[in-house]
Amino acid sequence: MSGKVREAINDQMKSVSYCHSLFYATSAAEHLAKLLIDSTGGEMARAFFISSGSEAIEAALKLARQYHLEKKPSEPRRTQFIARQQSYHGTTLGALAVGGHVARRALFEPLLSENNSRVSPCYSYRGMQNANESEDSYVRRLEAELDAEFQRLGPANVAAFVAEPVVGAALGCVLPVKGYFEAVRRVCDRYGALLILDEIMCGSGRIGPVPTARYPKPLHAWQDPLVGVVPDIMTVAKGLGGGYMPIAAMLANHRVMDALQHGSGSFGHGQTYQGHPLACRAALEVQRIIQEHNLVHNVRRQGALLGKLLRAKLGSHPAVGDIRGRGLFWGIEFVRDKVTKEPFEPGEVVASGIHELGMQEPHNISLYPGNGSVAGRSEDHILIAPAYTVTGHEVQFIVDTTAQVIEEFFHRYGDRYRTRSGGRVMSSGR
Template identity: 55%
Template sequence: MTPSAVLHRHLHQAPTLALSGEGSYISLEDGRRILDATGGAAVSCLGHNNEHVKQAMIDQINQLSYCHTAYFSTKPFEELASLLIESTGGKMSRVYIVGSGSEAMEAAMKLARQFYLEKRNPEPQRTKFIARNQSYHGITIGSLSMGGHKFRRELFEPILLPNVSHVSPCNPYRNRKDSESDADYVARLVDELDAEFQRLGPETVCAFVAEPVVGAAMGCVPSVPGYFKAMKAVCEKYGALFILDEVMSGMGRCGTLHAWQQEDVVPDMQTIGKGLGGGYAPVAGLLIGDRVIKTLEESTGSFRHGHTYQGHPVSCAAALAVQKAIQKDNLVENVREMGIVLEEELRKRLSDHPHVGDIRGKGLFWGIEFVRDKTNKEPFDPKSQLAFRIQDKGLEAKHSISLYGGQGTADGVSGDHILLAPPYNSTREEIVRIAELVQGVVEDVFGELDD
């Protein structure tokens, strides 16, 4: 067999060719038909081969496949931006469309810096960012610097940005003390963030950045009630921006179109991505609040940043079609309804398993954390590669299900989880089938470990 010319994610393991997709399933070259229970990386929110989205892309290609946004705008670009702003109830003001979540985070960082330079009374000393440990915000140098996942960062630490520091995540399973109420826990995290502002110098901080539901790094960990409102209050106290990364958890994935709509807060900026275009084209974006836009309008009127493919017409046409389908078919409500079913089924089947430590999530965004010892929450040795063993087992013909494995769940290095993110239009039967298959995979893997 001729070696692949592709630099795959692992040079020693050539992935199986995927030939086609239909609904919630992907068909492989070797005959397997995989139930795509993760939407890839929480991307395929409408499933595969949606005729409406495909036709919208074909129509746009036939009209105009590309033009440079330095000179022109396009109808799908304008319509998509209007739809997104309307979806926030007008609480956000403008939209910046790019090709990936990493690009969106880079744009947020640069716009935050420029905001302080363009204020009527400029604050050029604001150069620092505060994010959270065990977070993931992208893979470019800037966005990787923002993230707090040890394993992803370790090879590149010497070249990451020195102006990003990290505080504790809000992870009640791992970090809330038995004696603490939710309010007590939030108060402790508020004190930690406040202390970090003080350590850095409050006048030097551009923004605090966080995921409303932590996805890849910890496996669908929501915050406790009141957490984000309290974090935003600290930002407001010191004049810093409040930025939410909804690339994975937003655009309907957690049961509202924007995850912050459940948190009683409005961010100054918000990144969006995966569920925006559903995987039909590379697309992501930055939603920007009026406070930031007004400052630019009153100064240079220009964001000093740009990409060749920003606002790409075909990507915008795809995203617009995806969002119209979500609205037309009331799919965010289906996410909420099927999310209840998925939670019930997972808890019924796995809560009593001796190595299932926690089942958590929102909407159709659920994670399962595995532990060696349920009493003290001891994780498995990272060398066991448990999460990826579960992921690989799921792809075997016997099970034929995609499970998104992740490590570093407990401390950035140790800890294993799998993530589930099925399409928004999943049926009850498909959700029950996912839970059945997950149970079978977990039982098989741990049965092999116990042998």
């Protein structure tokens, strides 16, 4: 399959390698845009191509602001953005400002816009008050918190709410509970704010969205019934081009684009390499391969196996607090105490240590490390996100290797990681 992508890139170079998209259009960008718009069932109206996820978020924030300026009647006071605590939306100043990853914001805090605020994430493992709280009650509590934040800022001052449908690096593959995004949509609609969904990590088929009558061949996380709402603006990146070329995209729905078309007629933003022909052609071929080989179905099938095997192999490990995910997007959260969910201290760098051990012989596996989910700085988790083409045999190998790394890490460094009862967090006996 990679050969087809290389051939597509080479073919594009024979035609045109670069042209400034302010003056010229290319078939690569136009065809990719059509494919993506079609993949939304026509919900989105236009696509804007840039080179990274952070740039896509910057574009989304700017477009939301411009929408409120150009719609009739204009609302120039809408300058506030609401996101969620323990979130991550990119490294540029605008993306950092809207995100809530404390450690990544720290160095640049004095430079960040203050037109951003955050509410609690939908993080049932730690967010639900107790075992007796129902998911419906949890959703109502989060909805009330978001509504209160609108009231605190002034509903007419809020431009948009920003969130990942399935949280990636900041929380480690945290799924929303059923009904959460419907509640978010209600609040946004009540006060005239836009909903921006960040699918940079979880999109382009990564979670293996479940088909429905409305979306028989879903590609985007918001098309999964667990999310169940249509965004006003969305961003995609990592799975869009599969890493063959730097590319990301922002898509906007008809309401947003109609306001611009009846206003200035253009988006007041630009990047040197927006709509780059080689990047667009690579992404176009990647998306065609995903469709032609029905790879999202493979993501669902192998993802179900991956989750089942991870839970069977590691669910009872004394240092594993939660195993969660969907499709080929799974996270494992580590704790000092399974009952209280007490995390390890930041200085113990559990996730990074597991990642470093996994990269060594004989394991040779990359287990994406993350932390900062509890109080912004502590908590350790790893992400497991195999290729869409992974086989059942390879999934078994990935799970066995992951379990070996985790077992070896806590066995080797057992004296450093003690439970509150005084016992060592070591092998669970498998």
